Amino acid sequence: xxxxxxxxxxxxxxxxxxxxxxxxxxxxxxxxxxxxxxxxxxxxxxxxxxxxxxxxxxxxxxxxxxxxxxxxxxxxxxxxxxxxxxxxxxxxxxxxxxxxxxxxxxxxxxxxxxxxxxxxxxxxxxxxxxxxxxxxxxxxxxxxxxxxxxxxxxxxxxxxxxxxxxxxxxxxxxxxxxxxxxxxxxxxxxxxxxxxxxxxxxxxxxxxxxxxxxxxxxxxxxxxxxxxxxxxxxxxxxxxxxxxxxxxxxxxxxxxx
Numbered sequence: 410x411x412x413x414x415x416x417x418x419x420x421x422x423x424x425x426x427x428x429x430x431x432x433x434x435x436x437x438x439x440x441x442x443x444x445x446x447x448x449x450x451x452x453x454x455x456x457x458x459x460x461x462x463x464x465x466x467x468x469x470x471x472x473x474x475x476x477x478x479x480x481x482x483x484x485x486x487x488x489x490x491x492x493x494x495x496x497x498x499x500x501x502x503x504x505x506x507x508x509x510x511x512x513x514x515x516x517x518x519x520x521x522x523x524x525x526x527x528x529x530x531x532x533x534x535x536x537x538x539x540x541x542x543x544x545x546x547x548x549x550x551x552x553x554x555x556x557x558x559x560x561x562x563x564x565x566x567x568x569x570x571x572x573x574x575x576x577x578x579x580x581x582x583x584x585x586x587x588x589x590x591x592x593x594x595x596x597x598x599x600x601x602x603x604x605x606x607x608x609x610x611x612x613x614x615x616x617x618x619x620x621x622x623x624x625x626x627x628x629x630x631x632x633x634x635x636x637x638x639x640x641x642x643x644x645x646x647x648x649x650x651x652x653x654x655x656x657x658x659x660x661x662x663x664x665x666x
Contacts, residue, residue, distance in 0.1 A: 444477065451487070460487045460490040463483075478504045485518075498522075504518075510542075511543070513543065513548075515538035516547055519538060531555055538552075546575035553566075553586075557588055579609075587619055591623060621637045
């Protein structure tokens with residue numbers, strides 16, 4: 410066999426092997442397309458707070474494409490919101506195994522550790538997630554919330570401000586900021602943060618409850634009275650329970666929030 414014949418034979422072999430690989434890849438490709446459809450449907454249900462229904466679709470997506478960390482991440486999120494924390498954690502661990510360098514997979518695992526009272530482990534995970542791509546507000550707001558719970562207020566303020574720069578529509582970030590700065594006795598700054606939270610969640614009594622206590626820290630009884638009278642007049646039963654009697658100086662003894 411001459412050199413030209415060998416070259417043709419080799420080219421034919423390469424083409425044949427490529428064709429075989431293409432054929433073998435088709436079922437996987439079709440499964441990935443089906444998985445994508447399940448993911449899109451699952452996301453629509455998730456956005457509508459139909460978490461149990463989204464769980465079923467995201468689980469199907471993981472069965473169709475077991476190599477996609479996003480499918481496991483979405484499944485973990487749905488399980489978390491459905492209150493199935495143990496299942497969510499095992500699924501989240503799988504997502505981290507598939508994408509150990511993603512801040513999003515680590516962030517979700519940290520959320521689950523935090524939700525089950527394992528703050529030290531959650532802290533380690535959140536601090537690692539902070540150093541990894543992609544950038545998103547949640548990894549900072551969650552780390553800040555853990556710092557607040559652990560009493561590390563200055564560190565909390567630093568990372569919560571990073572969260573605010575990336576998402577200024579998150580009331581929880583502002584409430585955590587208000588609490589953290591109040592612990593440093595920066596009450597007026599804390600009041601500003603509660604105002605921002607109140608704008609974002611106008612029907613929730615918590616921002617105004619905190620605001621009223623902060624005014625009391627400043628001995629501003631008139632402003633505290635206005636805030637608490639709003640709570641009393643609110644249709645929210647929770648707001649009524651949070652009401653503090655201001656009249657006749659029947660003030661709650663409070664030195665700080």
